Amino acid sequence: MKSQPFARYVAALIAGIVCYVQLPEWDELPIATLIIGLALLIWGFLRNAGKTIKPIQLTSGTGGLLILVTLGWAITYQRTASNRSDNLVHLADTLRAYEGVVSAQPEERAKTYRVELEIRRGEWKNDQSINQWRPLSGRVIVYLDKADQAMPKYGEVWLVSGSPRPIDPPLNPGEFNYKQYLSYRNIYHQQYLRPFQRHILGVAPPNSITQLATAVNRWADSVFTHQVGTRAEFGIVNAMILGVRDDLDSELYRAYSAAGAVHILSVSGLHVGILFAVLTFLLSFLIKRPRGKLLMAVLQLAILWFYALITGFSPPVLRSAGMFTLLILANAFGRQQQLMNTLGASAFFILCFDPYALFSAGFQLSYLAVAGIGAWQSSFYQSLTFRNKWVNRLWELTAVAIIAQLITFPLGVFYFHQFPTYFLLANPIVIVMSELLLPLAMATLAFSWVPFVSDVLGWLLQKTACLLNYAVTQTSQLPGAAWDGLWLSPVAMLLTYAVILTGVALLLTRNRTYVWATCITAMLLAGVILWDEYEQAHQRRLAVHFLPHRTAISLTDGHRSTLLTDLDTADTRSYDFYLKNTFGQWGVSDLAVAHLSRNLNAVGAPANIPAYYQNREYALWVWQGKTLLFVNKLSGRNRWRLPAVIDYLIIRRNALEDWNQLNGRIVARHIIFDDSNKTPLTDKLLTDAKQLGIACYSVRQMGAYVASLN
Structure with missing residues (x-):
């Protein structure tokens, strides 16, 4: 050390x-x-x-x-923006309007543009109830409807009416914490804008370097649009080179995820590392020439930072470019270097500039992978030798893939809850194809002004991307291509790393001390996993989940669960974002989905739910002695009433407008509003309930309702 x-x-x-x-x-x-x-x-x-x-x-x-x-x-x-006294989080009054500048390159979504605004000043009432413009700071995520509107540009100054709202915390167990993710970027608010709510005042880019990077990124996008004709290949090139996934097909993205190659779709340290390795190989002939090392370093730095520029100075690329800059400079000046010291130096300077980068999954995974490869790859690679240079090259790539997967898989499972079964098959192919695609893409940009050469390079780039897509798609279609629904608690993840580190230390040193260390950590890990398994096997839960403008109720017994929902079967994205992690965290391996009709006139029970009755106005579900009543409509014409006390009353689709409507009809121990109700109506009913002394629960305001029935 x-x-x-x-x-x-x-x-x-x-x-x-x-x-x-x-x-x-x-x-x-x-x-x-x-x-x-x-x-x-x-x-x-x-x-x-x-x-x-x-x-x-x-x-x-x-x-x-x-x-x-x-x-x-x-x-x-x-570096924490909320510590500033003029930040938006400290504003007690309602903001009527604000002025902000587009501070990052906008992103195009399916129906909206996603824009980051840096607030400069705002308008709200003072103590004398007079509207005044005052200095105000903060960053807001704005979603702008795409209908008949051009994509916003970096540096545009907007006058926005209305007030942004704080970003919601996760409202379901295990749901991705989007609020925390954005808070690490000093963003605490968001707003959905209609066209009439904004007025463009002018253009005043806050940073000239970022403006240049944005312009170069857009130019590169236009070059690839012209040279790479097909949508699938264009989407892959755009994702790998420019970090833009807007044109990436969802099925193709799932194929990359199942094959364990999804990391290639986000510009990251891997891309910089591949580019560095290719440049080192191509420019190695300069080493023996006078001042060759210096010239080689200049060319490497120029190309690496040009790549960072065309990605729009993506944070992961900046981190990796900084690390490889230290490596290049050390080589150029003949300084002795230690990989761990270089990694530490690059991480030190990055964290001094952006301390919250520490909590980025990309930062953690990239540094872990590089550290693991640097520490173990050489010994592992030398454990086998092959006479054929191509077989030896394949083994070298395989060794890199094994070490990188070994050191990152606990963290990958912790964040993404899946493990690619065929990573050994996919990753060497992906790395080889990336070693071809990245230099081809850079050459296509460099020679875009040469008519014939640019066409040839564009054709080669398109064919390379096509081969990459084909290899990944074929791998993803193999049986059991990905283990999905995996879940590691923070304690289990740390113990998994302890087992890996002590086990590798045992193999490298043959020290008996590490035998005991590996055994003890493995036993602790087994104990944690067995305890989690015991708790999940004996769980009984009722949950009313938060699902935007929908109903989702689940009853869980052990590893089996029944989900009653009116979510469209084609809307897999909403299920994956809001509900999938909940069932993964609870260890549900057998999920039965029953679709509840959104049509209030529909009569009949879903076929796969026992003890279920439904008519036009309500539905009754009896499960293990507990009664659940879903109220769809409370009309004055049909004064139906239930003679027994209901355990759980779930109000749906604005059925309740006044608490008096329940008098003489229903007596319930627990009253829950799901998110199929309109928010203003639910807010009014909650306020009235507080005055009347009625206990009730809203998943929109309070998060998912989860009751343990053990």
Whole structure:
């Protein structure tokens, strides 16, 4: 570790960042670490000041690391936008209008444009109820209807009427925390705009470099549009080179995910690494020439940063470009380098600029993969040798894929809940094809002004992308291509890494200590998994899920669950986003879906639900002694009433407009509003219920209703 100081520095900085995120109210913590760090640093310096031979200064080193912990805390505090007094999160009054500038390249969605606005000032009433424009800061995600509107441009200044609303937290168990994800980017609000709610005041780009990157990105998009004719291949090239997935077919995306090659569709450190390796190979002839290393470094840096430019300075590419810049400069000047120290240095400077990058899945996966490959790939690759150079090359790529998958799969399962079965088959093919596609794409851009050459390069690029799509699609269609629905708790993930690290250390060192360490961590991991399995096998849950403008009720017994919903069968995206992770977290392996008709005139029960009755106005479900009543309509003509007390009353589709409508009809222990009800009506009923002393629950305001029936 003495030769790798930045590995220690970045660890201390990360400790400070994590301390702020987990304990932001502990203001005494950075003060204490700073005082103790300075005291240890000064004491160690004074104690060894008069000595000719300086011993290892453990005291001073510890003090320096504590100061870096303070630095990590302070940088994170400074980079947190909500700590600014003029930030939108502190605004108590209703915002009537605001002025903002488009601060990032807009994204095109199926029906909307997704735009990031940087607020400059806002209009709201002062203490005298007079509207005034005042300075205001904050970032807002704006969704703009695409109908008859051109895509917004970076740097446009907008005057927006209305007030953005805070981003909702996850409302279902296990649901992706979109609010937290955006908060790490200092975005806390969003707004859906209609065309009349915005007025373009002008164009004033906040950053000239970002403006240049945006313009180059759009130019590259136009080149690929012209040269790569077919939609599937154009979508892959756009995703891999420009980081734009708007033209990517959903079926093709699922094929890449099932084949374990979805990482290739997001511009990342992998792309920079492939480009670096190809450039090193192509320019290696310069090494033996006078000043060849320097010329090689200049060309490598120019091409790498041009790639970063055409991606619009994507954060993952910037991180990787910074890391490889250090490697290139070290090689050019003949400096001895340690991979871990270089990784630590690049991570240190990145986190100083953006401490919240630490919580990005891409940041974690890319650094883990590079660290694992650097530490283990050489030994693993040398364990087998082949005389044929092409077989040896294939084994080298396979070794890289195995090490990268081994070190990243616990984190991948934790974030994405699946594991690609045929990654060994797909990844070597993907890497080889990427080594061809990336240089071809760069050459297509570089020679786009040469008529005949550009056409040839565009044809080669299109055919390469076609072969890549074909290989991935064929792999994804193999039986059992992906294990889906996997779930690791944070504790299980950390124990999995402990087993991997101690097991690899045992193989490399043959030290008996690691035998015990591997056995103990494996037993702890088995215990955690068995306990989770026991709890899931004995669970009994009733859940009214949050599903926008829909009904979704599930009854779970062990690993089996029945879901009653009016969600369209073709709307797999809503199910995947809102409900899939819930059943994955609960360990549900047998899910029966019964479709509840949205037509109030429909009569009859879904065929696969026992003890279920439905008529035009209500539906009754009896499950293990519990009664559930779904009310569709409360009309004055038919004054039906239920003689028994209902356990769970679920109000659907604005059936209840006034609490008096329930008098003489229903007595229920629990009253729940699902999200098929209009929000203003539900808000009114909740307010009235509070005054009347009626206990009720709304999934829109409070999240999914989950009751344990054990």
